[in-house]
Amino acid sequence: MDIVGYSARRARAPATPLRSKLRPAVPRDRHVRTLRGDLMTHLESVDLEGATAHDRMAMDPPFETLVGLLQDRAVRMPDREFLRFAGRAWTFGEIDCWTSRLAQRLVAEDGVHAGDRVAIMLPNVVQWPVSWLAILKAGGVVVPVNSSYQRSDLAFVLADSGARVMITDTAHTRLVEDVRAENTALADIRIVDAAHPGELTRFPATSPACAITGQTLANLQYTSGTTGFPKACMLTHDYWIRVAWVCANATRLGPDDVALTSQPFSYMDPQWNTALCLTIGAPLVVLPRFSASGFMADVRSNRATFCYVLGSMPTLLFKQPPTPRDRDNSLRMVLCSAIPADLHAQLEQRWGAPWREVYGMTESGVDLISLPESVADVGSGRLGQPVPTKRVRVVDPQGHDVANGEPGELITSGTPMMLGYWNQPETTAQVLRDGWLHTGDLAVRDAGSYRLVGRIKDMIRRGGESIAGAEVERALESDDSVVAAAVIGVPDELFGEEVKAYVQLAPGIERSATPAQRIVHDLRDKLAGFKIPRFIEFVPDFPRTASERISKPALKARSAEQPGTTYDLKPPRRDISGSRP
Template identity: 70%
Template sequence: MAPERMGDDPSVPTLTGLLAERARRSPDQEFLRFGDESWTFAEIDAWTSRLAHRLIETDGVRAGDRVAIMLPNIVHWPVVWLSALKAGAVAVPINSSYKKADLTFLLRDSGARVVFTDGERAGLLKEVSAAEGDLTDLRIVDVAEDGSEPFPATAPEVRATAETLANLQYTSGTTGFPKACMLTHDYWVRLAWTCAAVTGLGADDVLLTAQPFSYMDPQWNTAVALTVGAPLVVLPRFSASGFFADVRRHRATFFYVLGSMPTLLFKQPPSPDDLDNDLRLVLCSGVPVGIHAELERRWGAPWREIYGMTESGVDLFSPVDDVATVGSGSLGLPVPTKQVRVVDPQGADVPDGEPGELIVSGKPMMLGYWNRPEDTARVLRDGWLHTGDVVVRRPDGGVQLVGRIKDMVRRGGENIASAEVEAVLERDDAVVAGAVVAEPDETFGEEVKAFIQLAPGVPADRTTAARIVDRAGRQLARFKVPRYVEFVADFPRTPSERVSKPALKQRAAAEPGVTYDLGARRGTAAATATDFLGVEVVRGVAVLTLRRPEKLNAMDVATRLRLASAVREYGCGDDVRGIVLTGQGRAFSSGEDLGSVPASYEEVRTAFESFHDITRAVLETRVPVVAAVNGLAVGGASEITLCCDARIGTPATEFYQPENSRGITISNASSLLLTRLVRNHAMRMVLGSPRIGAEEALRIGLLDEVVAPDELVDRAVDLVLAWTPESNTTALHLALLRPEPEEIERAFAREDAAARSAWESGVFSAGIEGFWATKGAGK
């Protein structure tokens, strides 16, 4: 579309009208592409018509009813969206990662009558529906069998206009829980029209998006595709390492990124293939000033800023031919259908160069917040939307962002309301009060930090911090969970008894306390920790770290049972994509803690059973388990690595299985699993008990890879991510590749019998004494 048409009214006023027009004019033209499958405009038009009939005739949906969508990036998402609109309903997008607290609130607040989901999330929806009395009539539809096939492929007799409500699009506001922006057909069509003109896109282009479909971006991308008649490629998720390979594979000419995505892409290793692409233009919200020019050089296409909000769609843009704005930090100029002002707190315009709040008016614009007249009146005043962003107007008329006056955290493009996280934290009995603020972060822009006042008697230590965050993480989406926790004795407060966050930040800067970082360099805080076991989620992978470096991470029964429990907790695949096991310090683990040697056969049996429990836990998981062997792995600890699906080491890695040479026992994992790995080397390793260093372990296949120590955990996480693509069959293949449970149990029985024989003969005690005499590992 030609840029000069940006200020025109759209030629078709509704999304459903756009789809019908495309199906009529170019029925066989590709519209949507997910993976290796694609659908034409005509196919999607027919499918959405059938599903719209089903909604009306089977589900009893009437004009204005709300239809929720809780799905990952699969074709059914836009299909359900457009079907709901054809039925006259209002779509309610729900983040597919939401848990009980978020989900309950959105369903109740929106008044949704029907929700479309998949098998993975249907159980949670049913649980919420059963637990909440006002949600018991919610109809839950699994898209695997959407029931649309018998219905007509022509659209129902439902008439929508430009002002017909299309979406309740939830967004985190400045305070409180998320609010739903009421977005009309005109909003979506006009937003698409403007973006198509800004970019000059046409039918020969290929659009690509990687953000979750429940967010704004894939939806307006869909509307742009309908406007210009171009295909839209939808990736399962954003992956910085694989993104440009997908751009090349799909021959994409356009995409939009925001938040931390440009930085993450820039941090990928340069490749000779970087310029081998068909890109014509990239739109970005928040392109980093320092790398803007390099982004363009590296991938050979202009990156241009575009500014907007869920409430207002698109407000500012940088023209494609305006090379002077590259690296300037400018948000651009107003689109022709918008007016912008920069005002002081009293609403008076401020001079150019002075900071003030950005306010905008014009189209597109939300109707207001659903069921929130006071919030609507506060934000929309005299026809002007108050954005809450502090900006300055540049001499060239452009606008430059200074900061935000909103009480929220913007993490990697996600808007997180502080009050929502605070409400969850304060449900914990250990918490008296909490205050959530934004902590600057190089990669994500901002991270979530929680200041917490504890109840009397609760220790202010890392274990407490991790437990509180763990509980919060069971109610919040992962990106909302605090990474940083700082305990405080009290809070500075305003006269109205609210926490004064500016005063809190000033106090923390002047008198910093201990801040617990429960995340990782590129991770999100997770879940659980004890004195000997740390758990954090790094890029969606649970990293379990043994933390007794002063004892070379030696394990007693309690340690092993806790480790097995953590493996089971994360091994179901509901919350993480895989597990990495590692140790703190110079040892992965020196195996059995000889400071707590069994004094009876029953204690021996208990000790062995706790090792068995770890083996069972690892082999029962539905996700890959990778051992990041950071150093010495002795005895039972060496066996634990054998149970894992891969082992990555460092030059300091060393395997040592000395039990047999001491006459203590055979080893269940060694006897069963080692031969699968190193075949003819197994006898020498078990019976000869040599120390196997990293180089030798790599040569014989005991290690899969050796990396630098500071790369170890990240490399293990990378491997898990590589093995778990969206909609994969990882769990099935793990079940096929791993030993059968019956084999494992037979090995356990043999080991138990050998252990009893060793105990009764006195060999066990003699072996332990031999360890002490030679100062063996684990002392």
């Protein structure tokens, strides 16, 4: 037997026909024992030719818990592939059985009760989603832990969450043991070896008796923590179900599709991708990590029809050398957050599939989405329309709506939405005000859609001008010699702040004043003069969050400890009297 008693099969290639439309759901039934029938029957029997994606997204999903959804899939399609890791596949039936036995073990041997927090610290292996679903079946609350965390990070998350059990692997067990030994409050945390939790076949292959509803807390999902300690978003079953339902209907994905993900499972994207594949009854391919050089080859070899990428991933992919096989893939939809507007049409042309924006946060799931038919959004930077279960506004600091074309903070309300931040009522009250989540993103309303222009906390004040770091970064990354860029404000006696850019150059380009001067010179046709960086520092790479975004706090800390060569691209200024400072 392989991996706690469940054999992995070699992954099968998916069927070639791709279904383009979903059919509507029936009203939700709140009892798990009656959930078995409804979604696939109606997907197969009800004609939805007249229904729009907007209509479908507005409907309530037919299931309200991930537990009920998995149980239905195991009954209706037990032999259909569900999860694929490193070329090995597990079916819905196998995963349902495995997660039920593990849930029974967590209850019987580890004392997990409803509401208990159980942490998972694993890389991208099949035991991650199995542990997630098993904990939910036991009525527990999942605490995802980044597998790259060290002692202080791990100790904070375990103490803050109040986790009683940790599911991990051999590579991390010593770290967990050290944290337990150094923190008396954590001494009683039980460690479960994910690969060898004992003989699970002695436990029933049915879920423990546990009352779970859509409003049952499912995750304490810690944000990336790019500013200070991370905060834990309280996410319910309903949250995950609705994110998956909206994305499934917006993209018209169905059981003949194949989804692929490469982000760490501790981050929310592989989790909502798992919920998505449960919703549509399709397989999810999980890569060990994101690799720009190998990503499209994995898309091609797994015949993936859908993937989600975010942050700098599109730019890093586009910077890879083109090959004759670029369009030799099965992709029919790519969802993305932060598609570079200048590259959008080129991304579609190069790989032969629509790329569409989806906007949301861990706190809010999904708020805005651009539909496949929204071809006018390509290259515009627009994020699409609000999903029908959400309201979106752009407001000034006093909370008043700003005029079209004027920048303001993007705020959102509706479902899905977090319940709040765990153990942080004051922070929750600051972010969730009068039913509106304040995102901290600066946006403009544009032709009935929305465009992001930066982060409130990522604004540089140079003299009397406000500069969005994201805008300068996009302009820098449009240069063929630039792989990635990060822009920050540095103190300046005259202007208050000056613009400094950290730049990662493409392989083979010399790090010297010459390319720095050329890059800045080329920006003059793209940006107003006051936005152009005065300083450039070349870096070999960037520290990144789990969501593949550049971590500017970590970048600043690294630069302070290991300063590189900074090129000053303006001549020394004269003061008011005309003498050089």
